[in-house]
Amino acid sequence: MPRDEGRISEPHRCKVGSACVRRHVCRLAAVPGAEVRTVRAAKGQRIGGAGSGSSCFYVVRSGTVAAQAVMADGRRQLIAFHTPGDLVCPLGVGAAGCWAEALSATVLWEVRLHGPAPREGEAARLWAALFEIAHVELARALTHVVMLGRLDGTERVSVFLADMVRRIGRQSGPRAAWRLSLPMSREDMADYLGLNAETVSRILSRLKKAGIVRFQSPSECEVPDLALLERHAPVRPALAGITPAEPPSERYLGEACV
Amino acid sequence: MPRDEGRISEPHRCKVGSACVRRHVCRLAAVPGAEVRTVRAAKGQRIGGAGSGSSCFYVVRSGTVAAQAVMADGRRQLIAFHTPGDLVCPLGVGAAGCWAEALSATVLWEVRLHGPAPREGEAARLWAALFEIAHVELARALTHVVMLGRLDGTERVSVFLADMVRRIGRQSGPRAAWRLSLPMSREDMADYLGLNAETVSRILSRLKKAGIVRFQSPSECEVPDLALLERHAPVRPALAGITPAEPPSERYLGEACV
DNA sequence: CGCCAGCTTGAGCAGCCTCAATGCACGTGG
DNA sequence: CCACGTGCATTGAGGCTGCTCAAGCTGGCG
Numbered sequence: 263m264p265r266d267e268g269r270i271s272e273p274h275r276c277k278v279g280s281a282c283v284r285r286h287v288c289r290l291a292a293v294p295g296a297e298v299r300t301v302r303a304a305k306g307q308r309i310g311g312a313g314s315g316s317s318c319f320y321v322v323r324s325g326t327v328a329a330q331a332v333m334a335d336g337r338r339q340l341i342a343f344h345t346p347g348d349l350v351c352p353l354g355v356g357a358a359g360c361w362a363e364a365l366s367a368t369v370l371w372e373v374r375l376h377g378p379a380p381r382e383g384e385a386a387r388l389w390a391a392l393f394e395i396a397h398v399e400l401a402r403a404l405t406h407v408v409m410l411g412r413l414d415g416t417e418r419v420s421v422f423l424a425d426m427v428r429r430i431g432r433q434s435g436p437r438a439a440w441r442l443s444l445p446m447s448r449e450d451m452a453d454y455l456g457l458n459a460e461t462v463s464r465i466l467s468r469l470k471k472a473g474i475v476r477f478q479s480p481s482e483c484e485v486p487d488l489a490l491l492e493r494h495a496p497v498r499p500a501l502a503g504i505t506p507a508e509p510p511s512e513r514y515l516g517e518a519c520v
Numbered sequence: 521m522p523r524d525e526g527r528i529s530e531p532h533r534c535k536v537g538s539a540c541v542r543r544h545v546c547r548l549a550a551v552p553g554a555e556v557r558t559v560r561a562a563k564g565q566r567i568g569g570a571g572s573g574s575s576c577f578y579v580v581r582s583g584t585v586a587a588q589a590v591m592a593d594g595r596r597q598l599i600a601f602h603t604p605g606d607l608v609c610p611l612g613v614g615a616a617g618c619w620a621e622a623l624s625a626t627v628l629w630e631v632r633l634h635g636p637a638p639r640e641g642e643a644a645r646l647w648a649a650l651f652e653i654a655h656v657e658l659a660r661a662l663t664h665v666v667m668l669g670r671l672d673g674t675e676r677v678s679v680f681l682a683d684m685v686r687r688i689g690r691q692s693g694p695r696a697a698w699r700l701s702l703p704m705s706r707e708d709m710a711d712y713l714g715l716n717a718e719t720v721s722r723i724l725s726r727l728k729k730a731g732i733v734r735f736q737s738p739s740e741c742e743v744p745d746l747a748l749l750e751r752h753a754p755v756r757p758a759l760a761g762i763t764p765a766e767p768p769s770e771r772y773l774g775e776a777c778v
Numbered sequence: 779c780g781c782c783a784g785c786t787t788g789a790g791c792a793g794c795c796t797c798a799a800t801g802c803a804c805g806t807g808g
Numbered sequence: 809c810c811a812c813g814t815g816c817a818t819t820g821a822g823g824c825t826g827c828t829c830a831a832g833c834t835g836g837c838g
Contacts, residue, residue: 331666333754339669341662353658360662389647396654400611403661404599404618408589410668411597411714415826448785456669461826463786479835480785496591673794706817719794721818737803738817 297374303327303364309350310362310372318374320350325368326445330453331360340454342402343446345430353396365446405499410456413496418455419465420494423475427485439476439486448480555632561585561622567608568620568630576632578608583626584703588711589618598712600660601704603688611654623704663757668714671754676713677723678752681733685743697734697744706738 300323303309309327310318320327322344329341329350341360344350350362350370375388409418423442431440444451448466449459457465469475474491476484485491492498558581561567567585568576578585580602587599587608599618602608608620608628633646667676681700689698702709706724707717715723727733732749734742743749750756 331662333666333670335754337670339666341665353655386643386647389644389651393647393651393654396651396658397611400654400658400661403658403665404589407599407661407664407668408591408597410665411711412591412595447783453669458827459784460786460828464826467786496593705815716795717816718796718818722794725818 299372299374301370301372303368303370305364305366308361308363309368309370310352318372319352320362321371321373322346322348322350323369323371326365327362327368327370328365328446328450328454329360329362333359338453339456340450341406342399343426343450343454345445349395351395351399353399365450402499405497408497409499415455415457415461415465416468417494417496418457419451419462419469420474420491421497421499422451422455423469423485424488424492424495425499427488427491431485439484440488442483442485444481444483557630557632559628559630561626561628563622563624566619566621567626567628568610576630577610578620579629579631580604580606580608581627581629583628584623585620585626585628586623586704586708586712587618587620591617596711597714598708599664600657601684601708601712603703607653609653609657611657623708660757663755666755667757673713673715673719673723674726675752675754676715677709677720677727678732678749679755679757680709680713681727681743682746682750682753683757685746685749689743697742698746700741700743702739702741 301320303325309320324346327344327348327350329344330338331341332338343365344362409421413421426444427440427442430445431442433440446454447459448462451457452459452462455462466475466477470477474485474487474494476486478484559578561583567578582604585602585606585608587602588596589599590596601623602620667679671679684702685698685700688703689700691698704712705717706720709715710717710720713720724733724735728735732743732745732752734744736742
């Protein structure tokens with residue numbers, strides 16, 4: 263694993279409230295001493311962790327990153343897909359056999375917190391931001407648990423597709439079909455959905471025959487009627503970056519919130 | 521859903537560092553204005569949420585609580601079992617169709633944060649505690665995802681049993697068999713493991729025939745050789761209440777930590 | 779042009795689910 | 809005290825979903 267991983271050092275500041283895609287990322291980047299720089303990762307390269315032992319946060323700018331766990335015997339489970347705008351954080355992905363890696367050539371912002379200790383008040387903001395991030399990740403993980411525990415293959419693929427459309431789909435007009443470029447292989451999808459690649463392929467073919475999706479190529483597809491697709495998707499994953507449900511003591515901590 | 525749910529109002533203070541079972545619970549209970557009281561829940565009763573709309577934290581003192589999601593068509597997925605000493609928190613379990621309920625008669629501590637707003641510094645401690653709780657829950661959820669996505673039935677049941685032994689098992693001597701009272705039905709186990717009750721029963725019978733567990737009754741069992749059981753359990757859930765991996769900015773925030 | 783990785787499709791099989799019958803413990807009421 | 813109902817656990821038969829193995833197929837790239 264190369265040490266410097268071909269990083270381009272291009273430090274810059276995150277402009278709070280404008281350039282930043284996610285509110286909690288802004289909070290992190292706004293911490294005094296936080297350093298933000300652009301880094302690149304090639305396909306298959308691990309994000310964070312491999313280097314100096316310090317743990318950074320990353321924001322995907324382009325490309326796709328997957329958090330995954332790999333067991334001793336090689337079985338692989340994808341925990342999450344991170345698409346442009348998403349935060350890649352080391353929370354939970356610090357366990358043995360668990361890391362994040364780029365599924366394609368990827369550009370990221372690296373947010374490193376190693377400046378002077380924060381003043382009173384800033385510490386609360388920082389912890390609040392970390393809490394919020396962990397909370398969003400937790401909500402996503404719980405949806406994933408329900409999906410793997412109680413949905414059949416077709417439902418899982420439908421949930422996955424609908425989630426992808428909402429996250430990275432493009433629509434040319436208000437009633438036009440959604441266009442979607444799937445940035446991962448059938449095997450990646452399978453490892454996320456607790457299936458295998460052949461089964462995913464078969465299910466996609468079935469959805470294709472049913473007219474729910476159209477494929478121009480294995481990775482380029484169209485969803486003519488998102489509502490129809492979502493009728494097959496009994497759970498709705500929390501969209502990445504959406505503000506989580508009110509934290510339990512938000513009201514109580516009113517003035518401590520950013 | 522009754523308003524007061526047969527609660528016994530018995531306010532008391534949590535003694536930080538001694539009586540408390542969990543460090544982060546102590547942090548919550550130590551927040552100025554936090555009110556701790558003992559409440560009781562009957563089997564099947566929901567924990568929190570149903571009442572005034574305020575969200576509390578709970579600590580299980582005896583009995584068992586399960587966090588669960590139920591889909592529109594009735595499919596049920598258990599998210600976690602909470603055994604004595606565990607924290608029951610509203611994080612993630614605030615989504616639609618998602619709540620915690622007592623699996624048997626249960627005694628809990630209710631920690632309610634509604635006092636005067638905390639002073640500077642205390643807010644940071646509180647958010648840090650909330651972060652830590654969310655982080656532990658996240659680690660547990662990710663293990664659950666791997667289990668449901670990539671383990672077969674026998675492995676899931678083995679992971680579950682080993683987890684239960686480590687959490688609520690009793691051992692009469694250093695080399696004696698572990699004794700375990702399972703506080704949930706086969707169906708509860710199945711809904712946690714993404715299986716059905718008959719399959720769980722069959723797998724337990726197989727483990728019984730293999731000499732890995734012995735059953736005195738459906739709920740009372742013995743594990744003569746925990747290492748043998750764990751050889752069938754390819755993942756190890758993070759034990760409840762164990763301090764999570766170093767939060768990413770712990771070093772940076774050194775003096776803000778409790 | 780050939781190679782190779784990834785995708786698709788098929789055949790056969792294993793694991794898990796569904797449905798059903800039975801057994802057991804417990805509580806209730808005659 | 810016993811008969812009965814109820815809820816849960818167990819076990820079996822049969823079927824379906826998804827996995828394994830294998831054979832094409834396709835598109836990108838050297």
